[in-house]
Amino acid sequence: MKELRQIKFYKGYFIKFYQSLPELVQKKYEYVFVVVTQAERIPIKFFKKISGKENLIEIRIESNSNIFRTFCCLDGQNVVVLFNSFQKKTEKAPANQFNRAIRLKDEYYEEKKR
Secondary structure, eight states, X not given: OOOSOEEEEXXXXXXXXXXXXXXXXXXXXXXXXXXXXXXXXXXXXXXXXXXXXXXXXXXXXXXXXXXXXXXXXXXXXXXXXXXXXXXXXSSSOXXXXXXXXXXXXXXXXXXXXX
16 A cells, blocks of 8 residues: 555654563554554544644553553654654643653754754
């Protein structure tokens, strides 16, 4: 199938997180990445804009009763840039994770300007 989008791993933050995950969770991430890159419309179950968070998007993975989140943004129409990831352990995502994602997104666009 033709790829509609490309995934870009910003500074290896996601890769380091991914390597620490159990194989089952890694496989779920791989499946979601196929959906993100190939689906005309990405299901909101996997890829959701975060309201009020400066154009951040979350990729959400569920495995057993665990939830994993990866913050990202779209660069143009067809590049998904991945930033920080974490395992969600409480009802609300920690504010420091949102703040880190915003900082990394801003850093990404600053570097892109240069």
